[in-house]
Amino acid sequence: MPELPEVELIKRYIHEHVAGKTVASVDSLLPRMWRNCPAQLAETLVTGQTIEAVKRRGKYLVITFQHTALQLIIHLKLTGRLIYRPQAEVERFDRILFHFTDGTLLAYGDVRTLGALYLFESPKAIDLKAYLHMGVEPLSQAFTSGKLYELTRRSSMPIKPFLLGQQYVAGIGNIYADEALFLAKVLPTRPADSLTDSEVKRLHRSLRKVLRHSLERGGTSFRDYKNGAGGKGQNQDYLLVYGRGGKPCLHCKRPLQDMTLRGRHTVFCGHCQK
Numbered sequence: 001m002p003e004l005p006e007v008e009l010i011k012r013y014i015h016e017h018v019a020g021k022t023v024a025s026v027d028s029l030l031p032r033m034w035r036n037c038p039a040q041l042a043e044t045l046v047t048g049q050t051i052e053a054v055k056r057r058g059k060y061l062v063i064t065f066q067h068t069a070l071q072l073i074i075h076l077k078l079t080g081r082l083i084y085r086p087q088a089e090v091e092r093f094d095r096i097l098f099h100f101t102d103g104t105l106l107a108y109g110d111v112r113t114l115g116a117l118y119l120f121e122s123p124k125a126i127d128l129k130a131y132l133h134m135g136v137e138p139l140s141q142a143f144t145s146g147k148l149y150e151l152t153r154r155s156s157m158p159i160k161p162f163l164l165g166q167q168y169v170a171g172i173g174n175i176y177a178d179e180a181l182f183l184a185k186v187l188p189t190r191p192a193d194s195l196t197d198s199e200v201k202r203l204h205r206s207l208r209k210v211l212r213h214s215l216e217r218g219g220t221s222f223r224d225y226k227n228g229a230g231g232k233g234q235n236q237d238y239l240l241v242y243g244r245g246g247k248p249c250l251h252c253k254r255p256l257q258d259m260t261l262r263g264r265h266t267v268f269c270g271h272c273q274k
Helices: 004-018 039-046 145-152 159-164 174-184 197-216
Strands: 023-028 051-057 060-065 071-075 080-085 094-100 105-110 116-120 257-261 264-268
Touching (some): 004 051, 004 080, 004 197, 039 116, 071 080, 145 197, 159 264, 174 197
Antiparallel strands (some): 023 094, 051 060, 071 116, 080 105, 094 105, 257 264
């Protein structure tokens, strides 16, 4: 699933290319991708609107429009893609097409159709619980080591599921949780409220580091993630533990361990993360 860096990169690219464009028409090639309203109603409401901005909250993309309070929220889930095309070309697995008056196209594609598009009349009308109850953005000024320490005091769940839960810290997924915990030298099974102040400070630095580095490298691409131009990132070439179970630790050379923790595949070094 695209995580914070990947969604942020999509947001930046799409905003740069579609802000100020007016929607000429909407084609719902797979109407059920509109999860909270009929496709025909969504098409009617969005057609004729001019895009004001593309934003991000956690792993969600949010499109706002000029002169209206409409909010278009997109969750890519596992295989969703939002791609801008200079020509109105339709590709395999395209599900929702936004045609602009200048002949360009914004396409939502999804191989497994697990993603979702939601349209709300205004920010106050948003009723997505997961969206409304997201925690602090880890690259924001509000995310300090003190804030993270305060949040960890509220839960005794293992630190990795704590990070993945979204209600404490927004946008962290499997990749960056494994990577940050490795850099912070913290076992993923440690209860969140057992981390000391110094351990939390290391984790705070590590989270921001892995997210920023991924942004600089264009995100992490394995099979499904593509940026707003349809290209791939390079961060997968720099991962220290994620996807490397059984291979030598790049620090101590011992085999990396893997396990399933609360239903999520987890890779760690039992020596470096004591």
